[in-house]
Amino acid sequence: xxxxxxxxxxxxxxxxxxxxxxxxxxxxxxxxxxxxxxxxxxxxxxxxxxxxxxxxxxxxxxxxxxxxxxxxxxxxxxxxxxxxxxxxxxxxxxxxxxxxxxxxxxxxxxxxxxxxxxxxxxxxxxxxxxxxxxxxxxxxxxxxxxxxxxxxxxxxxxxxxxxxxxxxxxxxxxxxxxxxxxxxxxxxxxxxxxxxxxxxxxxxxxxxxxxxxxxxxxxxxxxxxxxxxxxxxxxxxxxxxxxxxxxxxxxxxxxxxxxxxxxxxxxxxxxxxxxxxxxxxxxxxxxxxxxxx
Ligand code: ADP
Numbered sequence: 001x002x003x004x005x006x007x008x009x010x011x012x013x014x015x016x017x018x019x020x021x022x023x024x025x026x027x028x029x030x031x032x033x034x035x036x037x038x039x040x041x042x043x044x045x046x047x048x049x050x051x052x053x054x055x056x057x058x059x060x061x062x063x064x065x066x067x068x069x070x071x072x073x074x075x076x077x078x079x080x081x082x083x084x085x086x087x088x089x090x091x092x093x094x095x096x097x098x099x100x101x102x103x104x105x106x107x108x109x110x111x112x113x114x115x116x117x118x119x120x121x122x123x124x125x126x127x128x129x130x131x132x133x134x135x136x137x138x139x140x141x142x143x144x145x146x147x148x149x150x151x152x153x154x155x156x157x158x159x160x161x162x163x164x165x166x167x168x169x170x171x172x173x174x175x176x177x178x179x180x181x182x183x184x185x186x187x188x189x190x191x192x193x194x195x196x197x198x199x200x201x202x203x204x205x206x207x208x209x210x211x212x213x214x215x216x217x218x219x220x221x222x223x224x225x226x227x228x229x230x231x232x233x234x235x236x237x238x239x240x241x242x243x244x245x246x247x248x249x250x251x252x253x254x255x256x257x258x259x260x261x262x263x264x265x266x267x268x269x270x271x272x273x274x275x276x277x278x279x280x281x282x283x284x285x286x287x288x289x290x291x292x293x
Pocket of ligand 1 (some may be wrong): 013018037040258
């Protein structure tokens with residue numbers, strides 16, 4: 001299975017260029033798409049899910065031309081949007097049953113078996129007769145994944161899935177995704193760097209509608225080896241340090257900023273070299289693109 005995106009462009013009517021000549025190839029497994037808010041991730045996800053059109057470019061999933069033949073793509077697509085709205089007063093089982101009918105599974109026996117199978121897969125079988133409205137955020141996300149799995153999709157798109165989940169729910173959700181990722185493409189679009197590091201074999205970072213980094217998480221991290229330095233400074237020193245150094249991130253630790261600086265040599269007194277993280281990669285790429293533009 002291969003998804004090939006070439007020279008994709010999209011400018012909204014207000015003039016915002018959300019996709020700027022974007023090209024990307026993705027094969028089986030979990031693929032993480034990272035980017036700050038406004039980077040264009042959802043625009044790309046919605047275009048891939050055939051919910052909106054691109055101005056130019058091409059997208060193919062194996063031999064399906066997605067832009068010319070959206071109906072073929074929808075047959076093999078599972079989509080979990082950012083907000084998975086659920087109907088009020090409907091049980092988990094009724095919801096999946098209803099969505100399975102909408103996806104064209106009209107044979108009753110086949111549908112009942114599928115719904116039971118999916119409920120078990122996402123660990124909600126015990127809750128099958130409970131109203132979905134009362135579900136926790138994590139349970140709703142799991143129902144969202146269950147509906148995205150109806151019809152044996154080959155391409156699964158998951159947009160910002162773990163926002164609002166507690167750590168336990170997030171873990172369960174990750175395990176579930178990793179479990180289904182084996183022979184399909186799952187694209188996980190998120191601004192949470194940890195999710196990508198933990199889960200994805202391959203990843204890309206987007207900013208301002210463009211692709212600014214692509215590779216295996218560990219490979220892109222290794223590119224920063226020996227170049228990340230940290231120092232705990234006082235709050236009123238932050239401006240001076242920003243003027244003198246390339247600060248890639250700053251976090252508050254015990255009320256003081258802990259800065260990470262990118263430099264080939266020791267940037268100054270009190271700095272210690274630290275192993276790079278995916279967060280360092282993310283912020284260094286984002287800062288570089290913002291300053292170039
Ligand atoms: P992300 O998912 O990475 O946060 P989006 O694709 O939602 O990014 O947005 C990319 C840019 O396009 C942003 O500047 C956003 O404000 C703009 N945008 C998104 N959707 C629309 C729309 N329907 N009309 C106009 N501008 C939009």
